[in-house]
Amino acid sequence: MPLHSTITNVWLVEDNALFGRSVQRVVNGLDGMACEGGFTSAEAAFAALGQVPPPDIILLDVQLPGMNGIEALATFRSLAPDARVIILTVFDDPDKIFRAVCAGASGYILKSSGIEHIGQAIKQVVEGGAPMTPEIAQRVLDTFSQKESNQISIDDYQLTEREIDILRLLADGLVKKEIADRLEISAHTVSTHLRRVYSKLHVSTNTGAVAKALRERII
Amino acid sequence: MPLHSTITNVWLVEDNALFGRSVQRVVNGLDGMACEGGFTSAEAAFAALGQVPPPDIILLDVQLPGMNGIEALATFRSLAPDARVIILTVFDDPDKIFRAVCAGASGYILKSSGIEHIGQAIKQVVEGGAPMTPEIAQRVLDTFSQKESNQISIDDYQLTEREIDILRLLADGLVKKEIADRLEISAHTVSTHLRRVYSKLHVSTNTGAVAKALRERII
DNA sequence: GGCTGGATGGCACGATCGTGCGACGGGCAG
DNA sequence: CTGCCCGTCGCACGATCGTGCCATCCAGCC
Numbered sequence: 290m291p292l293h294s295t296i297t298n299v300w301l302v303e304d305n306a307l308f309g310r311s312v313q314r315v316v317n318g319l320d321g322m323a324c325e326g327g328f329t330s331a332e333a334a335f336a337a338l339g340q341v342p343p344p345d346i347i348l349l350d351v352q353l354p355g356m357n358g359i360e361a362l363a364t365f366r367s368l369a370p371d372a373r374v375i376i377l378t379v380f381d382d383p384d385k386i387f388r389a390v391c392a393g394a395s396g397y398i399l400k401s402s403g404i405e406h407i408g409q410a411i412k413q414v415v416e417g418g419a420p421m422t423p424e425i426a427q428r429v430l431d432t433f434s435q436k437e438s439n440q441i442s443i444d445d446y447q448l449t450e451r452e453i454d455i456l457r458l459l460a461d462g463l464v465k466k467e468i469a470d471r472l473e474i475s476a477h478t479v480s481t482h483l484r485r486v487y488s489k490l491h492v493s494t495n496t497g498a499v500a501k502a503l504r505e506r507i508i
Numbered sequence: 509m510p511l512h513s514t515i516t517n518v519w520l521v522e523d524n525a526l527f528g529r530s531v532q533r534v535v536n537g538l539d540g541m542a543c544e545g546g547f548t549s550a551e552a553a554f555a556a557l558g559q560v561p562p563p564d565i566i567l568l569d570v571q572l573p574g575m576n577g578i579e580a581l582a583t584f585r586s587l588a589p590d591a592r593v594i595i596l597t598v599f600d601d602p603d604k605i606f607r608a609v610c611a612g613a614s615g616y617i618l619k620s621s622g623i624e625h626i627g628q629a630i631k632q633v634v635e636g637g638a639p640m641t642p643e644i645a646q647r648v649l650d651t652f653s654q655k656e657s658n659q660i661s662i663d664d665y666q667l668t669e670r671e672i673d674i675l676r677l678l679a680d681g682l683v684k685k686e687i688a689d690r691l692e693i694s695a696h697t698v699s700t701h702l703r704r705v706y707s708k709l710h711v712s713t714n715t716g717a718v719a720k721a722l723r724e725r726i727i
Numbered sequence: 728g729g730c731t732g733g734a735t736g737g738c739a740c741g742a743t744c745g746t747g748c749g750a751c752g753g754g755c756a757g
Numbered sequence: 758c759t760g761c762c763c764g765t766c767g768c769a770c771g772a773t774c775g776t777g778c779c780a781t782c783c784a785g786c787c
Binding site: 370371395396417418419420421426454459460461462464492493494495496497499500501503504 | 604615637638639640645646678679680681683710711712713714715716718719720722723
Binding site: 683684685699702703706712713714 | 742743744745746
């Protein structure tokens, strides 16, 4: 989606000065990114949040003096709700990372995976992704699938599959053009499908359709 | 982790014969893997499951003649519960893939990401991982973190009363002008409130705001 | 063969929306 | 007194949407 700013402002919270400087150098060398904050503790970053504009991305080490990274995550989330946090760690501890991710991390990078992957991960997060290794993904999925969420999906309105596809994407906040791109069809076609959805749901705006669909759990 | 067999038996369900043969060649060229089943429809694979030993891994195309890959997933899961399914698709449609993953897929590969990644993904799945792109991971996390823990939503976005009023009317299908009339204020004022709602909910359309509000039960 | 429904694509128009830029008064905390 | 938040109102611009009316293609059904 649209990047409200031309420069992605990255902060780094990392107590190892040597590694920290390397990361800063790498980030500053990337197109459209600037590492404007370097901190050696979570507390220092909290203090800074009250005084300067919040960053877009926070690279957060797990092992920190004082409050550790995972504890700090929740605080960052409330102090800078728009900032997305990427966990930075030396340990490939699925359980720890899993909890971090559940606490609101947008991804994580293993230090051992190489500094050059940091830029890639940041880009993925900026674009709405959540970079993580397959092991973490599996952990998340396991916990996820334990809570069976059976959809009731009452097919009373007789929407076609395609219409439901599009309605779903609409409810995800996409606009028609984006839906068209995603489904690799013309925006006109999306319009055609939507007008039928409107007619079947007896609404006349996309907002009304999404509201009705969500309330009646047909998507 | 489970090394009950020396050879990982892979099946491929893919209607594009050309691509299918390429994949089979690649898989058969990998150490400890054999592609012993190639099918051009889910139904054909179901039939085979009654006659030969089930595979360890099923590479499953989404776009298939007859039953599509996502529908087929559930059937595979009951016919061959030990087989792990990797979705194979040309489309990077997070929403669809997300539902596939929820339906029991162990991972997915974009065809566009290159045939050479298939072996890597299979290995990750055999080792208990769940390869997926950052976008899918994010979708999973979003849904996950909604169910987990938080019902703090109401306080968390810090919408003012007036903003909630307007959000509610929006979800009832009213357009801005109608909301303005109902509340006896100017349409400009409605716009001002809404732009703050968008910012607080991190969306950029009224549809996105309503969807988020309904899903997180803040209205 | 003909018919129907679903999915696709197109054009044009006015209506509606999102957003950047303001403004003002009232209330409340420091 | 001085901020700061909230609610109110305004304008202008481009982006997006809803809709009337159109066409083509394909699969399934009678």
